[in-house]
Amino acid sequence: MVSGDRRTLWDMTTDLVIEAEGLVKTFGKTRALQGVDLAVPRGTVLGVLGPNGAGKTTAVRILSTLLTPDAGSARIGGFDVVRDAERVRQSIGLTGQYASVDEDLTGRQNLELFGTLLELGRAGARRRAAELLDWFDLTDAANRQAKTYSGGMRRRLDLAASLVGSPDVIFLDEPTTGLDPAKREDMWDVVRTLVTNGSTVLLTTQYLEEADALADAITVIDHGRVIAHDTPEGLKRVVGGQTLEVRPSDLADLPRIATILSEVGSGAQADEIRKGVLAVPVTDDTALTESVARFAAAGISVTELSLHLPSLDEVFFTLTGRTASEDDTTSRVEVAA
Amino acid sequence: MSTLVGTPPTTNPALSTAAVNPRPFRLVRHSLALAKRSLIKTWRTPEALIDVTLQPVLFLIIFVYIFGGAVAGSTHDYLQFLLPGILAQTIATGAIAIGVNLNTDIAKGIFDRFRSLPIPRSAPLVGAVLGDVVRYVIVTVSTLAIGYLMGFRIDTDPFRAIAGCLLAVLFALCLSWLPVYVSMKVRTPGAVQGLMFALIMPLSFASNVFVGADTLPGWMQAFVDVNPMTHLVASVRGLFLGTPLDSHVWWTLAWCAGFVAVFMPLALRAYRKKI
Numbered sequence: 007m008v009s010g011d012r013r014t015l016w017d018m019t020t021d022l023v024i025e026a027e028g029l030v031k032t033f034g035k036t037r038a039l040q041g042v043d044l045a046v047p048r049g050t051v052l053g054v055l056g057p058n059g060a061g062k063t064t065a066v067r068i069l070s071t072l073l074t075p076d077a078g079s080a081r082i083g084g085f086d087v088v089r090d091a092e093r094v095r096q097s098i099g100l101t102g103q104y105a106s107v108d109e110d111l112t113g114r115q116n117l118e119l120f121g122t123l124l125e126l127g128r129a130g131a132r133r134r135a136a137e138l139l140d141w142f143d144l145t146d147a148a149n150r151q152a153k154t155y156s157g158g159m160r161r162r163l164d165l166a167a168s169l170v171g172s173p174d175v176i177f178l179d180e181p182t183t184g185l186d187p188a189k190r191e192d193m194w195d196v197v198r199t200l201v202t203n204g205s206t207v208l209l210t211t212q213y214l215e216e217a218d219a220l221a222d223a224i225t226v227i228d229h230g231r232v233i234a235h236d237t238p239e240g241l242k243r244v245v246g247g248q249t250l251e252v253r254p255s256d257l258a259d260l261p262r263i264a265t266i267l268s269e270v271g272s273g274a275q276a277d278e279i280r281k282g283v284l285a286v287p288v289t290d291d292t293a294l295t296e297s298v299a300r301f302a303a304a305g306i307s308v309t310e311l312s313l314h315l316p317s318l319d320e321v322f323f324t325l326t327g328r329t330a331s332e333d334d335t336t337s338r339v340e341v342a343a
Numbered sequence: 344m345s346t347l348v349g350t351p352p353t354t355n356p357a358l359s360t361a362a363v364n365p366r367p368f369r370l371v372r373h374s375l376a377l378a379k380r381s382l383i384k385t386w387r388t389p390e391a392l393i394d395v396t397l398q399p400v401l402f403l404i405i406f407v408y409i410f411g412g413a414v415a416g417s418t419h420d421y422l423q424f425l426l427p428g429i430l431a432q433t434i435a436t437g438a439i440a441i442g443v444n445l446n447t448d449i450a451k452g453i454f455d456r457f458r459s460l461p462i463p464r465s466a467p468l469v470g471a472v473l474g475d476v477v478r479y480v481i482v483t484v485s486t487l488a489i490g491y492l493m494g495f496r497i498d499t500d501p502f503r504a505i506a507g508c509l510l511a512v513l514f515a516l517c518l519s520w521l522p523v524y525v526s527m528k529v530r531t532p533g534a535v536q537g538l539m540f541a542l543i544m545p546l547s548f549a550s551n552v553f554v555g556a557d558t559l560p561g562w563m564q565a566f567v568d569v570n571p572m573t574h575l576v577a578s579v580r581g582l583f584l585g586t587p588l589d590s591h592v593w594w595t596l597a598w599c600a601g602f603v604a605v606f607m608p609l610a611l612r613a614y615r616k617k618i
Contacts, residue, residue: 070459095461106452110384122376123462151387167456 021048023175023206024069028078031064031230038064040230041078044208046223051197051207053217053238056227057318062210063103065227066179069208070100082175099168102179102210106164109153113144113163116152117170124171131170138166142196158189165196176200178209182216194219215315218242226325233325245316245324250293251285253310260284262306270297288313373466374473377457381474384444394440395478399433399486403493406553414554419494426490427507427579428552431572434482434515435547439539441475442522446532449617465611472519479512498584507582510595514575517599520606527613546572571598 024046031039039061046052056062067073069080071091079086085093107116114135121131139148142162147155152163161181168176178197182190197220201207211217217224218238226234226241234241242248250271254263263284267276270293271286279285288294294313301308316324385391403426411421445468448454457467487495487508497504521542526535549563550556550572556564567573574594581588 067455072455072458092461095459098459100456100459103452106456108380108384108453109451110387111380115380115383119376119380120456120460123373123457123460123466171460 022046023048023083024052024080024208026065026069026078026080029065029068029075029080030077031061031068031073031075038230039068039075039078042227042230042232044069044080044225044232046206046208048206049201049204050222051201051209051220053221053224054208054210054227055212055214055217055224055318055321056210057212057322060227061230062227063179064230066100066102066177066208066210070098070177071095072100096171097174099171099173099176100179101165101168101181102177103183107152107160107167110151112149112151113139113155113166114148116163116167120167120170126170134170138169142166158185158192161185161189161193162196165193169200174204174206176205176207178207180210180212183212190216212318214241214245214318214321218315226321228322228326241321242315245321246287248288248291248293248313248315249285250288250297251279251283251310251312251314252297252308253283255307255309257282259306262304263301263308266297266300266304266306270300283310370463370466370469373462374469377467377470378474378476381471382477385474385477391440392478392481395433395437395482396485398436399429399482400489402429402433403486403489407493410553422490422493422495423498423584424580425553426486426495427583428547428550428576430483430486430511430579431514431575432547432552433486434479434511435518435543435572436540437478437482438475438515438519439522439536439543440478441471441519442526442535442539443532445471445523446526446529446535449526464615468523468610468614472516472523475519476512476516479515482515483508483511499582503582507579510578510582510592511575513599514571514595517602518571520602520610524606524610524613527610527617546570551576571595574598 022045024044026042026044029039029042029044030037042061042065044052044054044065054062054065064073068075069082069087071087071094074088079088081087082094083097085097087094107113108119111119117135117138118131121134122128124131126134135148136145139145142165144159144162144166147159152160155163165178165181181197182193185193194216197207197209207220209216209220214224221238223235223237224241225232234244236244250267252263252267254260260278260282264276267284267286268274271288274287276284276286291313294311298311301311403422406425406429407418407422411418411425415421415424448471454467458464522535522539525538526532529535529538549559549566550570551567552572556567556573559567571594574591575598577586577591578588578595580586581591
């Protein structure tokens with residue numbers, strides 16, 4: 007009763023569905039989290055961006071009640087993840103490297119098991135499993151053991167399993183790591199649909215591109231600390247936005263291409279970043295189509311033309327002065343010190 | 344994948360009602376749902392039943408035909424004496440598998456999914472323990488079946504015979520909390536297996552399984568007299584063959600209660616703490 011009232015009050019005062027302050031977690035000598043704050047308003051996506059070992063998974067495990075923090079606190083929908091863990095578990099879905107399905111069971115048996123455990127009743131569990139199998143395009147494979155599934159099917163089943171209870175809050179721990187680009191786009195579509203239907207999503211990723219594609223806000227974590235929190239646009243202003251890269255068929259065209267690029271881009275000079283590849287920072291997506299039109303008009307043929315966001319390494323270099331891949335070594339030195 | 348851009352299945356109102364008004368006997372219902380999962384897994388991987396089907400057959404054949412003449416003067420007499428012992432030994436070693444399986448499961452991450460669900464935290468463990476009852480029943484049936492083919496006969500009545508079987512199954516069910524606890528504490532499935540064999544083997548050999556306890560040296564008899572396996576074997580022998588039961592059934596039940604009272608809370612606590 008009391009917690010029910012508090013939830014209403016919470017909804018009225020602020021609409022943060024996921025909220026964490028000063029999360030600290032230490033495993034032996036490894037300081038996985040050293041005071042992390044997170045905030046996700048209702049119906050939005052927070053992208054938590056960071057390299058391996060930054061503490062992303064630890065944060066998700068605390069928010070999903072699998073771990074208790076050494077210090078700090080977190081609430082999901084107003085319920086404390088430690089004191090009201092039971093209530094928190096009723097409103098979350100967890101998908102990730104850790105929360106998996108039973109490989110010996112079929113896809114359908116897995117989903118029906120979770121439906122039964124979520125009190126949907128026998129018929130309800132069966133219906134819900136059928137709906138999700140259909141939605142995730144797994145109906146044909148429904149009666150096969152999950153261990154026979156391909157990587158992409160496995161991810162879809164994992165995600166379906168976390169949606170059985172129609173959770174308000176969904177945690178996706180590196181949902182596309184290891185998927186090929188087409189499968190990644192499919193997974194992005196799923197996330198977008200979930201958000202359209204009112205879910206609040208926290209997703210961790212190692213790709214700025216993924217966070218940019220899905221998130222309303224991005225929190226960058228490094229060494230268990232938040233080093234940046236911003237909208238994707240704000241973050242890109244800091245770390246540099248997209249770069250347009252062009253590889254001409256004929257190297258003799260490079261000067262003419264450079265001129266066009268400077269005009270369609272943000273005005274900056276085009277650089278030859280690799281042998282035979284010119285790049286220019288651009289501010290909006292029309293630069294790509296515009297440059298295609300200009301190249302066609304000028305009769306220049308190109309073999310490669312693409313827009314790129316900075317890689318995680320580049321983001322980290324800009325934010326910290328170090329590359330993400332150096333982080334592992336630095337963190338070990340710090341821990342030892 | 345084109346279907347993915349459509350509307351996702353709608354929110355199920357049953358969930359929110361359940362959240363406010365949990366239906367009764369959650370632990371029982373959730374444990375049974377998870378026990379069913381164990382059964383499906385057993386059914387899907389019948390090779391995992393080798394320990395409970397092949398082992399009693401091999402042990403009966405080896406011991407009866409090789410040692411029977413020397414130990415008891417006749418292979419049939421020794422078969423009558425040995426079968427309850429082999430049943431107890433096999434069912435006890437059969438209880439090791441649950442520890443191995445749980446250790447594997449936890450490494451794979453399915454238990455993290457369970458832990459993120461609004462179900463009693465003990466349900467996955469209780470479910471796994473209950474699901475293994477079917478293995479113990481298979482041990483019992485296969486041991487008795489091969490015994491019958493070899494000439495074993497029950498000398499009492501069906502009721503006492505069934506009581507003997509149930510006692511053996513109950514013993515394994517209670518004992519299995521020990522390997523469950525061990526599986527929470529060691530890192531690899533192999534370590535669970537090794538440690539449990541090191542515990543179960545002395546229990547089954549330093550007992551009345553293979554020879555009468557009165558043939559053993561005095562210092563060992565002291566151990567044999569308290570050994571839970573001894574009480575189980577003497578109980579089953581009494582219920583199958585009509586030999587004196589004395590207080591063996593009560594001692595067996597006391598050991599069963601002891602296993603649960605000690606290792607179930609330890610296992611549940613270790614499970615809650617396990618990262």
